[in-house]
Amino acid sequence: MRQILLVLVTLHISLSIFSQTIENPLAAKDIKGQQKWVDSIYNSMTLAEKVGQLYMVQVMSNQDQDAKNKIVELIRTHHIGGLIYSLGGPVRQAKLNNELQALSKVPLLIGMDAEWGLSMRLDSTYAFPWNMTLGAIKDNHLIEQTGKQIGEHCKRLGVHFNFAPVVDINTNPLNPIIGNRSFGEDRDNVTEKALAFMKGMQSAGVLANAKHFPGHGDTDQDSHKTLPTINFNKKRIDSIELYPYKKLITKGLSSVMVAHLKVPSLEPSGYPSSLSKHITTDILKETLGFKGLIFTDALTMKGAADFKEVGAIDLAAFKAGNDVMLMSEDVAVGISKIIEAYNNGEISEARLELSVKKILQAKYKVGLNNYEPVGLNDLPADLNRLKDDILYEELLENAxxxxxxxxxxxxxxxxxxxxxxxxxxxxxxxxxxxxxxxxxxxxxxxxxxxxxxxxxxxxxxxxxxxxxxxxxxxxxxxxxxxxxxxxxxxxxxxxxxxxxxxxxxxxxxxxxxxxxxxxxxxxxxxxxxxxxxxxxxxxxxxxxxxxxxxxxxxxxxxxxxxxxxxxxQRLSYTVPERVGMDSKKLKKIDSLVLKAINGKMTPGIQLLVARKGKVIYNKSFGKHTYSGTQAVTFDDVYDVASLTKILATLPLLMELEEQGEVTLDTKLSKILPSYKKSNKSNITLKAMLSHYARLKPWEPFYAHTLDSVTKRPSEKYYRTERSERFNIEVAQNLYLRSDYPDSIQKIIKDSELLNKLQYRYSDFPYYILKKYIENYYDRTLDFLVQEHFYKSLGANYTMYNPYHKISNKKIVPTEVDDYYRFQEVHGYVHDMGAAMQNGIGGHAGIFSNANDVAKIMQMFLQKGYYGGKNYFKPETIDKFNTCYFCNKGNRRGIGFDKPQLDEDGPTCGCVSLNSFGHSGFTGTYAWADPEEEIVYVFLANRTYPIASHNLLLKENIRTDIQRLIYEAIID
CATH class of the missing domain: 3.40.50.1700 (Glycoside hydrolase family 3 C-terminal domain)
Known part of the structure; x- marks a missing residue:
């Protein structure tokens, strides 16, 4: 015993200077006004009212009327000082709190165990991650912001004290009650995290509470069920368990919760720490110099409640130095015991005054001198803010x-x-x-x-x-x-x-x-x-x-x-505000999309927007068909039509150009000798892919294969069963003659050139390039794009001929064909010329979903880099994303479409001139803007059930959505 006292005295002397520098953390900025209010309230109180202030009682907003009546009685008769809420809902709690506050002569101090925010208590989900998760984060500014936003939640709900942060250093993996509630086992990390959390929360006007003093981290017992023992010597406790408290107390910690623990080296009598004067007064108040509020842990817990008879434990806790009794087993009996001790001279007026005035100081500091009820308007929305979602994301990304x-x-x-x-x-x-x-x-x-x-x-x-x-x-x-x-x-x-x-x-x-x-x-x-x-x-x-x-x-x-x-640099997924976009403004897109669907412009739509490498809008709308029940989902694939040009053919050509196999000035006669004696011999890749080569825009190849009388597929060209001679599947149970693709190539080669050199969009370049690329590699285009790009990009929803690979339930149909195939086109390419090439066209044939299209567009946007792989050199992207004939009134790049040069064109007119993309006949659209780092993908089947119906284009739906995207930019 003598040795214990000697150590305590030595510890006290060594820290005496430390304790003298501690300021009162309950002092308000208006300290004179605070003191006047505190003295006025205190002097007006009866003894019973003063003692009542020492109690905070547990309340649940979902409790029954009998339980509520008991709380009302405690407020009216016993003048309790505060409430601690748990369970229920935010609106119910606010209403109940307003009702109970109105009954109290002195406004009630409201507390909550909102260690991770209010949502767990109120809506059954956590608002923020657990402390163990936060402990993995290196950036303590994020922890401070967490404390601040939790504080804002508390303040909005009329909560003044949050019983957080937990500062227990969890060095015992078997700890059943701390564990995830601790920031970890490293005392410096725990202290830094707790300090940041405290600073943030108190900056929001909500008082912090460090718990569980002197340290609950190294025990394998649950203090709700028994009295755990912390069996370490004073040196260890001083250097580990007490370490965070020393730091936080010097930085303005408002309150401390004393745990129900047996700590033999600090309290040899066997008393729990909550009832120990040595621990609560000698160490916490005098040695550490703490001047804030001291709370007991719940007095109903096994370790405390079983130690003394009912009511006596409250008195023992108060005598030990605690200011606030939490969740007493019997408030009325506890109050009577303290009053009796006061009247017997066991408790002095000065001792009572110290605690009561600290409680009143806290009430003044949180604004209860000018109490106002909690506002109910928009309360749930204020507790479920976008900024909280953003912070949660950032915390997990860092943890x-x-x-x-x-x-x-x-x-x-x-x-x-x-x-x-x-x-x-x-x-x-x-x-x-x-x-x-x-x-x-x-x-x-x-x-x-x-x-x-x-x-x-x-x-x-x-x-x-x-x-x-x-x-x-x-x-x-x-x-x-x-x-x-x-x-x-x-x-x-x-x-x-x-x-x-x-x-x-x-x-x-x-x-x-x-x-x-x-x-x-x-x-x-x-x-x-x-x-x-x-x-x-x-x-x-x-x-x-x-x-x-x-x-x-x-x-x-x-x-x-x-x-x-x-x-x-793969696409990630987040909320718009994290990349300088306004989510409320982006919601306007929903209305425009629904207008398109309700106006029968397309049965369904997939829509994606990414900025700065992050997908911020990714939604599916409508159904596969107007009359069907199949809703559009994320993994459904659409026929992207002419997007095939920039998603398949163009990247393969860019690769060959980068390898030196061709240049933009290479002529057709060089890559395809059969063109040497044609009228197209000297056409360059640059001119052809800029749609500036006098090529015909289109040829209805299928029309040449229809019976002149019936206008249906001629038996000369088609069979209903596959054979070696008829093996090109243009639709279900319809097979084209195997040699017809050669006829297509001949028709293109022998076609007349347009009379005038001007911009004229044409599919012909991509028929020609398909033949060249497949000849060069001696492999089909569908194999090449998979092996060169899609597999490594992770574009596993991108493919030709999806009916071979996935369920038709995941493929959006494109048309009810009444002019060529005379059936619903579903899983087969819509474009007739592509269908006549076994579904594998250079100009059409790709099916994909919005997410995959975005990956490819993002790769282009990132100058050829994606997922750790350089697909192209930046200069290659720049070379193809250049308008070489703008001075001739031609906006096109090499393969890529570019913004209009005058009022009319493929974009909203609000994109940068450096942007690029393409559109597709089926209603698809993909655009990337390097300056704003935006990728926009719109997939639809506006051709269903009939292709001639093109309100989507006439109403400018795609470009109007693009305008809304740019209007949502806020940075």
Whole structure:
């Protein structure tokens, strides 16, 4: 005992100067006005009213009338000082709070346990990530902003005290009650995070509360069920557990919550810390110099309530030095015990005055001297703000941590070499993660009930993403692997490259007996929607990897570990404001799209907008057909018509130009000797692809194959069954003669040139280039674009002839053909000339979805770079994105369409002259603007059911949407 007292005295002396420099954190800016108000209220109170101020009582806005009546009684009869809310809803809470405040003579001090914001308590979802997640973030400005925005939530709801931040240093992986609530195990990191959080929240006018003093981090017991023991010596506690408090107290910490803990080295009597004068007064108040409010933890908790008889615990807590009694087992009895002790001389007036006046100071500081009820208008919207969604995204982007990454497997590159499967483990949903993965390349969800079945199904895959998904409902939910899951994990890792992504707290990795065969391990911390989305984006290199572990994990990983990866410029997905766009203005697009659909301009639409490499608008509208029930979804594919020119033929030509096989001045006679004696012999690629070569715009090749009498496909050219002689499938059960593509090429070669040299759009260049490219490689165009571009880009929804590859349910039909094929064109290319080339045209034939088209356009926008690969040199992109005949009134680039030179043209007239794109006959449109870094993709089937119906063009729907996009720019 003598040694203990000596250490305490020494500690007190050594920090005496420290304590003398601490300012009163409850002091308002108007300190004179505050003191006047506090003295006036205090002097007007009876003894019972003063003691009543010491109590904060738990309230739930969804409680029954009997429970509410009890609270009303405590306010009216016992003059309690405050309420602590939990559970319910925001509007209910605000209404109840206004009602209860109106009953109180002195406005009530309102508190909440809103460690992660208010939404968990109010709407069953967390507003912000857990502290363990925040602990992985290196940028403490983000933590400060989190505290500020949580403070704004609290203030809006009439909450004055948030019982946060938790400053417990969690050095025990088995801690059942702290865990995810702690910023981690490193005292400096915890302190910096807590300080930033406190600073942000208090800047919003809401008072912070550091808990649980002296430190609840290193215990494997739950203080709700028992009295945990912190069994360390004073030196250890002083250097670890008390460390954050020392720092925060000097920076204006408003309050501290004292835990229900047994700390023998600080309180040898066995009293809980909440009832210990040594801990609460001698150490916290005198040694550390803390002058703010001191709260007990809930007095109904096992460790406290079981220690003394009812009511006596309240008195013991007050005598120990606490100012506020939280959630007393019996407020009336507790108050009577304190009054009795006061009357008996056990409690002095000075002692009572100290606590009550601190409570009143806090009330003044939060504005209760001028109390106003909580406004109910727009309350839910004010608690679910866009800025909160943005911050949540930023927090997860900065937190997700790569802890192992052999051979730099993450981010996934060379997608053309990857066959990827996703295997879900855990008992919670992982569909958001899977769907986000699918945005980047083909990923199959593999399920099985038995290990052998799973292994068999995985044989065709070389890369497996395993996601462990457990409930995000509460930070205390189970998070471990099951024994079966561990067995399956080890077996998969034995034969495959594995990316293990755990959407739980990092301690789960302690379950692993070995990590030898697991190439990459990602810790995503939580299973929220945003965590799943951002983790998938990180795996594919759309965002940087920035996080570091806030805790150590067994022998594998140490606190601070984290592999930093730079993004490889794949598209990511976010909200408009993060790239300088106004989401409210972008919503105007919805109205215009619905106008188009309701006006029968097209049955459905896919629409995507990206800026600065981030997709900010990606929606599907309408149905596949007007009369059908199939709604348009993200992964449906459209016939993109002439977008094929810039999505397929042009990049293959650009590649050949870059390799020196051709130049823009190369003549047709050089690339196709058959043209030497033709009238097109001297036409250059530059002129031809600029639509400035006197070529006919179009030829109805199909018309030459119709019966002159019936106007239906002639038996001379068609059969209803495939054979060697008739093997070009132009539609279902309709096969064109195999040699007819040669006839098409001859018709083009022998066609007359237009009389006048002027801009005239023509499909002919792409028939010609298809023949050249296929001759050069001795492979078909569909094979070439897949191997050269689409597979590595992850454009797995982009293809020719989709009816061979995917379900017709995922293909949007284009027309009910009553002039050539006499059937619904569904899965087959709409363009007749492309159909007559077995669906593989240089000018048409590609099917895709908006997301894939955006990838290709983004690659162009990024000067040929995408996903870690340089497809083209920047100068190649510039060369083709140049208008060489603008001085002749021709706006076109090489293959690319360009903005109009006068009033009429392909754009809204609001894009930069450096922008480029193309449109398609079926109603499609893709445009990229390097100056504003915008990609805009519009896919439709305006040709359904009849192609002559073109209100979409007449009403300028696509370009009017483009105008709305530019009007939404706010930076």
């Amino acid at each position: 997700i941590t790569i802890v192992k990454n052999e051979a730099r497997l993450v981010p996934l590159r060379q997608l053309e070499e990857k066959t990827i499967a996703y295997v879900k483990m855990g008992d919670d949903d992982g569909s958001v993660f899977l769907n986000e993965l699918k945005k980047y390349t083909k990923v199959h969800h593999i399920e099985a009930t038995m290990l052998d079945e799973l292994k068999a199904k995985l044989q065709d895959y070389n890369t497996v993403v395993i996601g462990l998904h457990r409930s995000n409902q509460s930070p205390w939910k189970p998070y471990q692997f099951s024994e079966e899951e561990l067995t399956w994990l080890y077996e998969i890792a034995r034969t495959h490259k594995v990316i293990l992504d755990v959407f739980v707290k990092p301690y789960v990795l302690s379950d692993l007996a070995t990590i030898e065969n697991i190439e990459s391990i990602v810790v995503s911390y939580q299973n929220s929607k945003i965590a799943q989305e951002k983790s998938a984006q990180l795996i594919f290199g759309a965002i940087d990897a920035k996080g570091s572990l806030p805790v150590s994990i067994g022998t594998y990983f140490k606190v601070g570990d984290g592999i930093q990866n730079n993004a490889i």
